[in-house]
Amino acid sequence: MTVLTTDRLVLRDWTADPADLARIWDIYSRVEITRWLAASGLPLTDPAQAADRLRIWRERHADHGGRYGTWAIEVRDTGRVAGTLILKPLPGADGVTPTDDIEVGWHLHPDSWGHGYATEAARAVLAREFAAGTRQVYAVVSPGNDPSMAVCRRLGMTHLGRRTDWYAGEVLETFVLTAPVTSSSAGSDRR
Helix, strand or coil: CEEEECCCEEEEECCCCHHHHHHHHHHHCCHHHHCCCCCCCCCCCCCCHHHHHHHHHHHHHCCCCCCCEEEEEEECCCCCEEEEEEEEEEECCCCCCEEEEEEEEEEECHHHCCCCHHHHHHHHHHHHHHHCCCCEEEEEECCCCHHHHHHHHHCCCEEEEEECCCHHHCCEEEEEEECCCCHHHHCCCCC
């Protein structure tokens, strides 16, 4: 299912199609990607694990009604999946229980780095989330992951420093973007 589109991209659900499973394997078996992720079971060590990863994502978002997800970022011109975009409630102190804080994140295959795909996909999903009423969205980045921090800055996110609020206290560079104030949301104080 297509979640949203941009000029160059289609954000859609990952599927059990062999091409999608092969791309999940190709992304999440790479140390240059997974070294920044504290997810259990990564890097993948067997192509069959791609189906398990897809199952985990589907279970995580089963009750979210399409608002949150772990989606494929597909390049319109080529049909190739560049990577993954994530929008979900951040897990709290126990590393599992969702908080009210929303996270945006991205994992792109190295063959898709440097094209602005993460920024474009994240910008679109952030606009959708703010239109749904969310006031702020966080990005949490492993210290040293300079390319992801650069995406945060391109999105206009404010760096809050290193925090341990989520993911069972993992130390993470934390960025936040607050919803833009519009005339309808600003209210009026005329008397």
